[in-house]
Amino acid sequence: MKLFVFKSKNELIGIESDYVHRIIDDIKVTPVPLTPESYTGLLYHRGELFDVINMRLLLGYPDEGSAETTRIIILKWLNKKLAVIPDEIKGMIWIDDNSENKNEYYHEELKIRLIKPDYIWNKLSELSYGPCKI
Amino acid sequence: MGKTSIKIKLITYFLILLLVIIVVIGAVNRITGDFYLAQGLSVALAMGIGTIFGIVFSRSITLRLNKLSNAAKEISNGNLTREIEIISEDEIRDLEEVFSLMVNHLRTLLLDMKSVSIKIHETNSTLIKLAKKLLEGSNEIDITAKSIAKSSEDQTEIIRNTTIKLEGGIKVMDELVNQSAHTISKVDEAIKKTQKGETNARETLSHLELVLKEMGEYAKPISRLPDKVEKIKVVTNVMEAIAQKTDLLSLNASIEATRAGESGKGFAIVAEEIRNMAENSKQSSQAITRLVEDILVDNKFLKEFLVKNQTDLDKGREIIRGIVHTFGDMLYGVKEIFTEIKSMEEATIRQAKELRSFSDKFNELASFASQNFESTQKTAISTRNQKVEVRKIVSTIRLLDRLSEKMIETQQRFSLPERTHQLPENQPEENQP
Numbered sequence: 001m002k003l004f005v006f007k008s009k010n011e012l013i014g015i016e017s018d019y020v021h022r023i024i025d026d027i028k029v030t031p032v033p034l035t036p037e038s039y040t041g042l043l044y045h046r047g048e049l050f051d052v053i054n055m056r057l058l059l060g061y062p063d064e065g066s067a068e069t070t071r072i073i074i075l076k077w078l079n080k081k082l083a084v085i086p087d088e089i090k091g092m093i094w095i096d097d098n099s100e101n102k103n104e105y106y107h108e109e110l111k112i113r114l115i116k117p118d119y120i121w122n123k124l125s126e127l128s129y130g131p132c133k134i
Numbered sequence: 135m136g137k138t139s140i141k142i143k144l145i146t147y148f149l150i151l152l153l154v155i156i157v158v159i160g161a162v163n164r165i166t167g168d169f170y171l172a173q174g175l176s177v178a179l180a181m182g183i184g185t186i187f188g189i190v191f192s193r194s195i196t197l198r199l200n201k202l203s204n205a206a207k208e209i210s211n212g213n214l215t216r217e218i219e220i221i222s223e224d225e226i227r228d229l230e231e232v233f234s235l236m237v238n239h240l241r242t243l244l245l246d247m248k249s250v251s252i253k254i255h256e257t258n259s260t261l262i263k264l265a266k267k268l269l270e271g272s273n274e275i276d277i278t279a280k281s282i283a284k285s286s287e288d289q290t291e292i293i294r295n296t297t298i299k300l301e302g303g304i305k306v307m308d309e310l311v312n313q314s315a316h317t318i319s320k321v322d323e324a325i326k327k328t329q330k331g332e333t334n335a336r337e338t339l340s341h342l343e344l345v346l347k348e349m350g351e352y353a354k355p356i357s358r359l360p361d362k363v364e365k366i367k368v369v370t371n372v373m374e375a376i377a378q379k380t381d382l383l384s385l386n387a388s389i390e391a392t393r394a395g396e397s398g399k400g401f402a403i404v405a406e407e408i409r410n411m412a413e414n415s416k417q418s419s420q421a422i423t424r425l426v427e428d429i430l431v432d433n434k435f436l437k438e439f440l441v442k443n444q445t446d447l448d449k450g451r452e453i454i455r456g457i458v459h460t461f462g463d464m465l466y467g468v469k470e471i472f473t474e475i476k477s478m479e480e481a482t483i484r485q486a487k488e489l490r491s492f493s494d495k496f497n498e499l500a501s502f503a504s505q506n507f508e509s510t511q512k513t514a515i516s517t518r519n520q521k522v523e524v525r526k527i528v529s530t531i532r533l534l535d536r537l538s539e540k541m542i543e544t545q546q547r548f549s550l551p552e553r554t555h556q557l558p559e560n561q562p563e564e565n566q567p
Contacts, residue, residue, distance in 0.1 A: 002392050017392040023385045025378070071382070091409060092388045092402070 001097045003105070005112055006073065006086035009061040014105065014112040017092055021076040029072075036127035037063075043072065043083050050074060050083035051124075058123055075117045082117055140195070140224045147187055155180045198226050202233055212547040214241050241550055248545045254538040258531045265528045272517045272524065279514040286507035293500040300493040307486035314479035321472045328468055332461035339454045346447050353440050359433050366426050370419045377416035384409030 003014035024045060029052045031041040038057035043050040052072060057063055071089055075082045095105045095112070105112045155176040162172035198221075205216050218234040220227055387405035391398030 004389070017389065020389050020392075022389065023382055025382055089385065091385060092392060092406070 001095055003093050003095055003112065003114065004073070005090040005093055005107075006055070006084075007088040007090060008055040008059055008086055011059065012090065012110055012112045013055065013086070014093075014095075014114045015073075015075065015117065016114075019075045019077045019117050021074045021081070023071055023073055023089065025071045027072060036124065038127065039124065040085060045074065045083075048081065050081055052083040052085060053120055053124060054085045055120075056085075056087055058120065075120075077117050080117065080121065082120060084120060140226075143191070143224065147191070151180055151183055151187065154183065194222075195226060198222070198230070202226075202230060205233065205237070209237060209240065209548075212549060214244065214548045215551045217551075240548075244545045244548050244550065247541055251538040251541040251545065254534060254541075258535040258538065261531045262528060265524050265531065268524050269521055272521045276514055276517040276521075279510040279517060283507055283510040283514065286503045286510055290500055290503040290507060293496050293503055297493055297496045297500065300489060300496060304486060304489050304493060307482055307489055310482045311479060311486060314475060314482055317475050318472065318479060321468060321475055325465065325468050325472060328461055328465045332458060332465060335454055335458045335461055339451065339458060342447060342451050342454060346444070346451065349440065349444065349447070353437075353444075356433060356436055356440065360430060363426050363430050363433065367423060370422045370426065373419040374416055374423070377412045377419055380412035381409055381416065384412055 002017040004017045004020045005012055005014045007013070027043055027045060029041040029043050032039065035041075038054050040052040040054050043052045054063075070085060072083045072085055073089070075084065093107050093112075095107055103114050105114060158179055159169075159172040159176040162175050163169055166172065202218065205218055208216050214237060216237075218230050218237065220230045220234065384405045388402050388409065391402035391405055394401065
């Protein structure tokens with residue numbers, strides 16, 4: 001199985017590569033008022049509008065400021081689409097799908113937490129409205 | 135009335151007598167006619183008249199001579215009051231006049247003798263006073279001579295001590311002169327060293343100016359270095375941006391390759407390699423950036439160091455200029471000191487010379503004081519001799535005084551007429567010896 005791995009805080013998070021559509025950078029994200037804190041805003045890319053989610057905040061880690069170059073991972077699955085902001089992109093890795101726990105994998109003795117795009121969506125929907133960002 | 139000598143008198147008397155005889159003879163002869171009678175009578179008359187005349191004439195002479203004899207006796211007895219009457223005009227008158235003149239002379243002589251005695255007495259009194267004063271003076275001279283002798287002795291001692299001190303002073307002055315010469319040589323050496331120091335300081339200043347100029351030339355590339363480094367940074371930023379783009383591109387390529395399935399595996403590997411290369415390139419550019427930043431830091435430090443060096447060198451230049459100025463002042467001061475010490479040396483030499491002259495004069499003075507001492511000794515001896523002589527003079531004066539007393543006594547033995555019995559002016563009764 002091929003995973004797209006990125007890092008939030010000190011946690012390695014993997015998403016199946018099939019859900020990953022593109023990696024973009026230096027795109028202006030427009031903040032949306034009265035949305036949760038982890039909801040960074042809306043992204044317009046090549047005629048499509050994406051919800052942009054900060055994974056660090058979504059996972060409950062404190063905000064430590066944005067990185068020098070913000071890269072955004074665009075996810076597309078079924079008819080859904082989403083953009084997430086990682087702390088650092090690690091890249092594609094191949095892993096054997098023989099783990100008993102289907103949510104955790106190890107690569108070169110590093111634990112990788114496997115998430116689905118719906119997890120992100122559901123997690124976001126659980127959150128209450130946040131402060132006004134404008 | 136003219137003088138009539140005894141001879142003329144006698145001739146006159148004889149002629150008168152002769153005439154009488156002739157007259158008598160004539161008359162008798164006429165009366166009597168007897169010549170012989172007339173002759174006898176005339177002879178007898180002539181003899182009688184002649185005898186009477188002779189007696190009268192001799193008596194008149196004898197009386198006058200007796201008067202003179204009596205007067206001489208009285209004079210011999212000291213009576214000079216007797217006046218000789220001068221009546222006739224004959225030769226006895228001459229005797230009387232001579233006698234009277236002698237008496238007068240004797241009176242004058244006695245008066246003169248008295249006057250001389252009184253004057254001798256007065257002179258003796260004055261001489262005794264003078265002798266007393268002379269004795270007193272001699273005593274004072276003696277005392278003074280002793281005092282002068284003592285003073286001369288003290289003076290000689292003082293002069294000797296002073297001469298010793300002066301000789302010590304001359305030695306000190308000689309040492310001072312030597313010291314001054316030594317100091318002058320040292321000051322001269324100091325002038326040379328100061329001049330050398332000034333020259334060295336000026337050379338150091340010129341070298342420092344050269345170093346500063348060269349440092350300015352060296353600092354130019356260093357100051358240009360940040361611009362070049364900035365350009366390198368721009369290039370590395372571009373490289374990093376390219377690397378990021380490449381990384382992103384390789385990521386997307388790997389995503390596309392994954393999406394392509396089995397056919398995209400090779401492409402995925404290539405994309406992965408490209409991504410690794412991009413990563414390496416990024417790391418290299420980051421390393422270059424770090425190196426460039428290090429270079430910038432070093433350059434900044436170097437610039438600060440150069441600025442500090444420049445400041446320090448400016449301070450050093452100012453210090454060296456100050457040193458040059460100080461050396462100039464020192465040179466001026468040392469030259470002034472040299473002039474002062476030179477004049478001091480000349481003054482010291484003059485002073486030493488004058489001290490030597492002074493010492494010579496003091497030696498002469500010591501000699502004079504010694505001579506003075508001897509002279510005062512001699513003066514004291516002479517004064518003592520003089521006192522002896524003065525005493526002899528006093529005894530002689532007293533002897534003379536006694537002689538004058540005797541003269542006065544002798545004079546007092548003679549009585550003088552009242553008009554001549556006047557003492558000469560101001561007979562000093564108090565001046566009795």
